[in-house]
Amino acid sequence: MAQKNLLAARLVVDDDFEVGPVNDRLFGSFVEHLGRCVYTGIYEPGHPTADSHGFRGDVIELVKELGVTTVRYPGGNFVSGYRWEDGVGPKEQRPRRLDLAWHSTETNEFGLHEMAKWLEVTGGNELMEAVNLGTRGLQEALDLLEYANVPDGTALSEQRRANGADKPFNIRMWCLGNEMDGPWQLGHKSAEDYGTLAASVAAGMRQIDPDLELVVCGSSNHGMPTFGAWEQTVLEKTYENVDFISCHAYYQPYLNEDGTRDMASFLASSVDMDGFIKDVAATIDATKARLKSTHDVHISFDEWNVWYQGEEPSKVPEGIGNWPVAPRLLEDVYSAADAVVVGDLLIALLKNADRVHAASLAQLVNVIAPIMTEPSGPAWRQTTFFPFSATARLAKGGTVLKPKLAADRVDTPRYGAVDGVNAVAVRCANGSLAIFAANRSLEVSAAFEIKLPEGTEPAFVEAQTLHNDDPLAANTLDDQNRVRLQPNESAGYDAAAGVVRVLLPAVSWTVLHIS
Incomplete structure (x- = not known):
């Protein structure tokens, strides 16, 4: 295709045609006992900003600014070997355990009670709890649900009260295991075996509380050899008793034959995410039709991000005598280009808001995360x-x-x-209009035009763009503010044409707010 000096893109805004409402759970995140996500991430007693619970105050303020709504916890791969009982009760009596998922030692100093309190301190965000269906099963899931949600009067509810939580945690959303299709997963199962187990756990949990919202494991990525067949088998067995099926996807540049990174395809990663969502939605619809069901199952895209798998920061410790506590793992440093991809993936999630009712950016702090910290030191915003x-x-x-x-x-x-250019429009809760746009071109700016509804007379047009002349520029401990959103002065309203125009630099992500 011939190179152009300027790309052209036009978005027509029409309130008569909707995809659907934006579920607040679309802006969830993920805290796993992995690396420094918990320890020296959200929890560091003795830190200059730590409160009486040991929670880092600087991180809490950044989490509030980030706008997270739900937090998936405690894993991830970690949960498939986790005994939830280890993380409750007096801290000095909690056992240290080997974490086989990440070849680390888990101290269990932080557990369910601490997470519930941390979410309360961060503004009452919702807990999305995962149960271990790798090494455990129905009884352990029922015990955890009783401990967490039954008000009082039973052995486990009274144990919770004795441990300091008089009122139940009232957790509504539960993940039935994690990535059980993956051979790397502790307790990995076939679709047949996992579907049978998940069906029994879902039915049992509903006998305690019929109004829970349950997430069954879908494929751990779009390219799994069992993708499609896995979803079909699992949904056939669980459909009436679950509310969501999960999708997981991580993106990074593939390597070209000459060893260079395929940045052009990387910037278009949301093409794969969009296809993944549509493929899973089709399987949901087909299963619903086969079962002649009136029940709806939605998608929980509860792990998504850019992740440079296989590179040095993602290598886990090795050796029978090497099980460190909270090692530095998966601490990717994100570039401006990575942030553009993350912004474009958010556009894909919004475009599928009718099917995706929950999503979790993986993860929240230090581990492939938008927030980074140093022990006893500062916290800062990554580009993403x-x-x-x-x-x-x-x-x-x-x-x-x-x-x-x-x-x-x-x-x-x-x-x-x-x-x-990929873009989407959202009619905001206050009636204003938000436009999110990504320029996927590596070299060419884009003239972007937004046709507003007839009769619209904007009081203001505000545009902010994330871009750097060096797409690999990043925010680091030594330079924490190199890449951020900046005002885009090219934005303006043409009253005669009824359009807003803005110039989108190559490799950029832009948000426009029109009121």
Whole structure:
């Protein structure tokens, strides 16, 4: 395809055509007992900002700014070998255990009570609890539910009260295991075996509380050899007793034959996410039809992010005598290009808001995270912090409008020709309009035009763009504010044409707020 000096893109905003409301749970995150996510991440007694619970105050303020709504906990791969009882009761009596998922030692100093208190301190965010269906099963899941949610009068509810939580935690959303399709998972199962177990656990949990919202494991990525068949088998067995099926996806640049990174395809990663969602939605619909069900199952995209798997920060410890406590693991340093991809993935989630009713950016602090910390030191925002925060702030409580987008195409080795600009419009809760747009081109800026509804006279048009002339620029301990959202002065309203125009630099993500 011939190179152009400027890409063209046009988005038509029409309130008569909606995708659906934005569920607040779309802006969830994920805290796993992995690396420094918990220890020296959200929890560090003795830190200069720590409160009486040992929670880092600087991290709490950043989490509030990020706009997180739900937190999936305690894993992840970690949960498949976790005994929840280890994390309750007096801290000095809690056992130290080997964590086989990440070859580390778990001190259990932080557990269910601490997480519930931390969520309360961060503003009452919702806990999304995962149960171990790797090494455990029905009885252990029922015990945890009784401990967490039954008010009083039973052995386990009274144990919770004795441990300091007089009122139940009232956890509504539960994950039935984690990535059970993955051979790397402790207790990995076939779709047949996992579906049978998940069905019995779901039915049993509903005998205690019929109004729980349950998430069954889907495929751990779009490219799994069992993808599709896994979803079909598991849903056939669990459909009437679950509310969500999960999707997980991580993206990084593939390598070209010459060893360079395929950045063109990387910037179009949301093409894969969108296809993943549509494939799973089709399986849900087919299962519903086969079962002649009136029940709806939605998608929980409860792990998604950019993750440089296989590279040095992601290597786990090795050796029978090497089981460190909270080692530095998966501490990717994110670039401006990574942030553009994260912003584009958020656009894909919004475009599928009718099917995706929950999502969790994995993870929250230090581990492939938008927030980084140093022990006894500062906390700062990674580049990926900014698109998530801006989208959460404007889109919560809003309605996604059906995208009517026309854009020049750019070539990618992996996905073929794709829209050079990807964009979506959200009618905000207060009636204003938010537009989120990513320029996927590596080299060419885009002239982006937004046709507003007839009769619209904007009082203001505010545009902010995340871009750096060096797409690999990052925020680090020594330079914490190198990449961030900056005002885009090119944005303006043409009253005669009824359009807003803005210039989108190459490799950029932009948010426009129109009131």
